Amino acid sequence: MAGSSGSSNGDHKRPLQDCSSYAQEHAKKRVRISTRAEHTYAPYHDGYQWRKYGQKMIRGNTYPRCYYRCTFHQDHGCPATKHVEQTNSQDPPLFRVIYTNEHTCSGNYVSDYMASSIHIQQIADASLRKAEMEISSLTHCGAGHGLIKEEKDAIVSSLLTVINGCDVATSDVGHAAVQENTPALMARNSYEATPSVSPVPLEASDELKMDFVEPLDLGWFIEYTQTG
């Protein structure tokens, strides 16, 4: 909808431009400093602000690859870019993120704490649903696998504690990030749009929360693929 300012569809062809200048620009941009790959459940919340500039289906991949560059690419000429592709349809889905070039901008970084908190919530969210399913199945198949009622209650209670503690991070940061359109996440994006919980800092003294925080750093398996 929107605009409707005349121009019908079909004519958004880019005018042919001087090939040589185009090539020069690309040549400049290809001065690649470094790349690294990272596998994460939270590809869109890594502490930086990104602007999406393209999406492409990659041969052999089930999911599209999305291309992002630093929000301050224009303002400060920050060369950092990344592309993100979903690698599976698990819950939560795992993503592969390729970072290219380092940030030269300042003021872009949101903080690891905020970014990882969102990350944590995604996983806690999925964990709770898994636990609920498991408990449900145990309940229904009578004999169960040896979990007594107190244990089940403890699991649910712990997960709820974790999630409540992590709700904090969704208050604002998520909106600065790009919208996700990968099918597996679309169904679960609603939590980002509902900053319902008041900001309360995570308490380092809470052992339950810290147990979760520890192994959930943003870089799960960082593979440095290339340098220079």
Add this chain to the structure above:
DNA sequence: AAAATTTGACCTGT
């Protein structure tokens, strides 16, 4: 209205 995303066209390397 401004900012961000979508998406087909375009460019380059292989």
Add this chain to the structure above:
DNA sequence: ACAGGTCAAATTTT
């Protein structure tokens, strides 16, 4: 010719 990466007009969201 094909695949991957980028551009930019159109469209959507804030």
